[in-house]
Amino acid sequence: xxxxxxxxxxxxxxxxxxxxxGVGYRLGRYLFFWKRRPSAxxxxxxxxxxxxxxVMAFVDPLIQTLxxxxxxxxxxxxxxxxxxxIPLIFLLGQHVAMFSYWIPFYSVLRPxxxxxxxxxxxxxxxxxxxxxxxxxxxxxxxxWGPLVVILNGDLLAILAILGVSYKIGDKIVRLVHRLGNxxxxxxxxxxxxxxxxxxxxxxxxxxxxxxxxxYRTVLGVHITLAELLVATLPFTKFWHFVFGYxxxxxxxxxxxxxxxxxx
Amino acid sequence: xxxxxFNAEKVRSAEAYALRHLxxxxxxxxxxxxxxxxxxxxxxxTAAGEEYGPVEKAEPLRKIYRRHAQIVPKLFxxxxxxxxxxxKEELDKxxxxxxxxxxxxxxxxxxxxxxxxxxxxxxxxxxxxKSGRIPTLLKLMVDAEASNTLLxxxxxxxxxEDAVSKLKEExxxxxxxxxxxxxxxxxxxxMMTPGSVFGAVxxxxxxxxxxxxxxxxxxxxxxxxxxAGDDEATAIxxxxxxxxxREINPEYVVLSDGGYPYTFFRFDLxxxxxxxxxxxxxxVVELVEEALKQGKLKFKKAAGKVTWHSPxxxxxxxxxxxxPVRVLSEASSDFVKLKSxxxxxxxxxxxxxxxxxxxxxxxxxxxxxxxxxPISGTEKAFLDKLYKDMLVAGKAKVDEIxxxxxxxxxxxxxxxxxxxxxxxxxxxxNVKLKMLSEFLSENLE
Ligand code: SF4
Ligand code: SF4
Numbered sequence: 001x002x003x004x005x006x007x008x009x010x011x012x013x014x015x016x017x018x019x020x021x022g023v024g025y026r027l028g029r030y031l032f033f034w035k036r037r038p039s040a041x042x043x044x045x046x047x048x049x050x051x052x053x054x055v056m057a058f059v060d061p062l063i064q065t066l067x068x069x070x071x072x073x074x075x076x077x078x079x080x081x082x083x084x085x086i087p088l089i090f091l092l093g094q095h096v097a098m099f100s101y102w103i104p105f106y107s108v109l110r111p112x113x114x115x116x117x118x119x120x121x122x123x124x125x126x127x128x129x130x131x132x133x134x135x136x137x138x139x140x141x142x143x144w145g146p147l148v149v150i151l152n153g154d155l156l157a158i159l160a161i162l163g164v165s166y167k168i169g170d171k172i173v174r175l176v177h178r179l180g181n182x183x184x185x186x187x188x189x190x191x192x193x194x195x196x197x198x199x200x201x202x203x204x205x206x207x208x209x210x211x212x213x214x215y216r217t218v219l220g221v222h223i224t225l226a227e228l229l230v231a232t233l234p235f236t237k238f239w240h241f242v243f244g245y246x247x248x249x250x251x252x253x254x255x256x257x258x259x260x261x262x263x
Numbered sequence: 264x265x266x267x268x269f270n271a272e273k274v275r276s277a278e279a280y281a282l283r284h285l286x287x288x289x290x291x292x293x294x295x296x297x298x299x300x301x302x303x304x305x306x307x308x309t310a311a312g313e314e315y316g317p318v319e320k321a322e323p324l325r326k327i328y329r330r331h332a333q334i335v336p337k338l339f340x341x342x343x344x345x346x347x348x349x350x351k352e353e354l355d356k357x358x359x360x361x362x363x364x365x366x367x368x369x370x371x372x373x374x375x376x377x378x379x380x381x382x383x384x385x386x387x388x389x390x391x392x393k394s395g396r397i398p399t400l401l402k403l404m405v406d407a408e409a410s411n412t413l414l415x416x417x418x419x420x421x422x423x424e425d426a427v428s429k430l431k432e433e434x435x436x437x438x439x440x441x442x443x444x445x446x447x448x449x450x451x452x453x454m455m456t457p458g459s460v461f462g463a464v465x466x467x468x469x470x471x472x473x474x475x476x477x478x479x480x481x482x483x484x485x486x487x488x489x490x491a492g493d494d495e496a497t498a499i500x501x502x503x504x505x506x507x508x509r510e511i512n513p514e515y516v517v518l519s520d521g522g523y524p525y526t527f528f529r530f531d532l533x534x535x536x537x538x539x540x541x542x543x544x545x546x547v548v549e550l551v552e553e554a555l556k557q558g559k560l561k562f563k564k565a566a567g568k569v570t571w572h573s574p575x576x577x578x579x580x581x582x583x584x585x586x587p588v589r590v591l592s593e594a595s596s597d598f599v600k601l602k603s604x605x606x607x608x609x610x611x612x613x614x615x616x617x618x619x620x621x622x623x624x625x626x627x628x629x630x631x632x633x634x635x636x637p638i639s640g641t642e643k644a645f646l647d648k649l650y651k652d653m654l655v656a657g658k659a660k661v662d663e664i665x666x667x668x669x670x671x672x673x674x675x676x677x678x679x680x681x682x683x684x685x686x687x688x689x690x691x692x693n694v695k696l697k698m699l700s701e702f703l704s705e706n707l708e
Pocket of ligand 2: 317369370371381382384
């Protein structure tokens with residue numbers, strides 16, 4: 001059994017189990033630490049204002065970043081999150097195929113799949129080679145049309161690699177300036193993300209060589225690292241995507257806007 | 264314990280205090296920070312040094328929590344920077360950070376995860392106080408307030424008694440049971456912004472309210488212990504205030520100080536006392552707005568450009584962001600909002616006790632109290648630097664005021680008034696500063 005077999009056939013149930021235990025642990029702590037206290041009467045505000053306030057609670061930090069930290073807006077938000085993490089993880093053609101294999105329901109997203117490169121889908125069509133299985137048909141004629149010029153795995157991966165590198169560089173600069181604003185978890189998260197992105201890019205391009213054993217190893221490493229991310233997600237800063245962001249913004253809205261009426 | 268000492272045992276034992284504050288909201292503040300540093304962009308103290316960014320200032324508390332509340336950092340503290348400060352220098356650095364925060368809440372609204380670093384820093388202050396680092400003047404006030412001995416000082420007593428006799432001349436009835444409105448002021452308000460108190464009294468008379476007020480100060484301001492993270496002193500003073508209110512049994516408690524006393528009475532008191540209040544808490548601006556709506560009050564339109572500095576506690580944390588604007592627009596012919604007005608309104612730079620402990624205030628207090636406040640070399644250096652940094656932190660607000668072209672700046676917080684008087688002077692911006700009730704009472708028709 002090589003690393004690819006391990007990643008595909010052995011690791012998944014273990015990863016899911018660790019992930020679920022972690023989620024239980026993290027959420028359970030909120031219950032454990034909860035303290036009941038009498039609260040002050042809330043200030044009455046119109047529902048419409050509260051609803052706009054709720055949306056703004058999520059939007060305001062974006063506006064503030066755009067206003068005051070253009071570098072972070074482009075590098076961390078656009079390149080890393082919007083162009084990088086979300087479409088690359090959830091919509092990249094190969095990933096849609098893989099997730100559909102594990103979670104059949106996921107195949108509803110197949111029409112939205114992003115091809116791995118600007119030429120991959122058109123080449124398949126133009127070369128007249130009929131795909132070997134029905135499954136891959138969905139990825140040939142992409143819904144994105146000419147948008148594949150931007151929406152393709154190669155470009156998105158490169159942008160995401162730039163975004164992660166920007167954040168690593170930013171941390172190093174901060175350390176040099178003795179701001180100490182770097183925790184061990186930051187390095188773990190960023191290094192892991194970079195390794196996943198680079199190994200994924202290499203696997204897609206059959207790098208460093210097209211030899212099958214090397215390909216299986218690189219792809220196996222890529223999937224194993226991604227599984228490591230999922231397994232450790234509840235224990236790291238990646239948790240922000242699952243819980244911290246939603247809870248935090250809702251709590252802030254509830255505290256400042258709903259209870260205190262700061263609108 | 265002096266500022267020159269370092270007592271490792273005390274430092275470690277202070278951890279119990281910090282841990283008491285670890286509830287589910289604090290757990291979120293502690294664990295869900297992704298360390299992105301975005302909170303820095305609006306913190307007034309980042310201007311004085313990036314090391315004063317909110318995440319940096321809250322980090323010491325995280326270090327303490329990590330050691331106790333997370334499994335892996337408990338096993339490998341060195342890897343996660345978990346644990347207490349190990350030297351006097353480290354402890355002094357922590358204090359420096361903790362007193363570069365006004366608890367203005369700008370980090371709270373700016374953070375993409377709604378993390379309120381200011382709240383963590385407040386707990387850190389309590390931890391530091393227990394470790395032997397609390398500014399002497401602040402400690403003096405906390406202790407005098409908790410032991411209810413504020414008026415034992417002849418200077419402070421003179422100020423209070425002078426105000427009481429003037430109020431008596433105005434016909435004020437003190438401690439009247441079952442009055443509909445109970446006006447609560449503080450020794451600080453009477454001492455620093457007496458116009459605010461007399462202005463409020465004039466407004467109550469004009470509105471023909473059934474009202475009363477205490478003849479003794481219930482606190483230095485609100486429990487000042489809450490600014491130093493002293494839970495015990497805060498609870499003692501809160502209980503005393505609460506018992507007094509229950510004795511008078513008003514329907515409303517009214518405040519003219521829109522600084523932290525407003526949020527203390529309006530939002531914090533039930534949590535500290537552990538009871539739902541039987542009275543409502545309102546700010547003078549709410550009474551005035553209501554009276555304007557009902558046509559019970561009219562203002563002359565004051566000439567000149569007037570602007571509003573929204574105290575963080577009254578606006579962002581108190582919900583009264585637009586009410587003062589509406590009222591001031593009625594009472595002035597040329598009202599202009601400051602550029603950052605709203606949820607991201609800039610902080611004056613001196614809140615959460617900073618303006619009340621910096622050297623100029625200390626000198627003023629020494630004069631008033633007729634005593635000299637003993638301060639060690641380390642504390643003096645700390646306070647001198649704090650004053651310099653406070654002026655830097657307050658500059659953005661002064662710039663906004665200058666840009667607005669206003670000749671009168673109205674606010675409603677004793678601390679903001681005091682800070683703005685120092686910062687506008689330091690940057691040569693010549694404006695008149697007025698407390699809201701004072702300004703409104705002067706323009707009554
Ligand atoms: S903005 Fe929020 S998540 Fe980012 S460093 Fe500051 S507190 Fe942490
Ligand atoms: S509460 Fe205000 S001063 Fe304190 S860290 Fe947050 S932004 Fe800075």
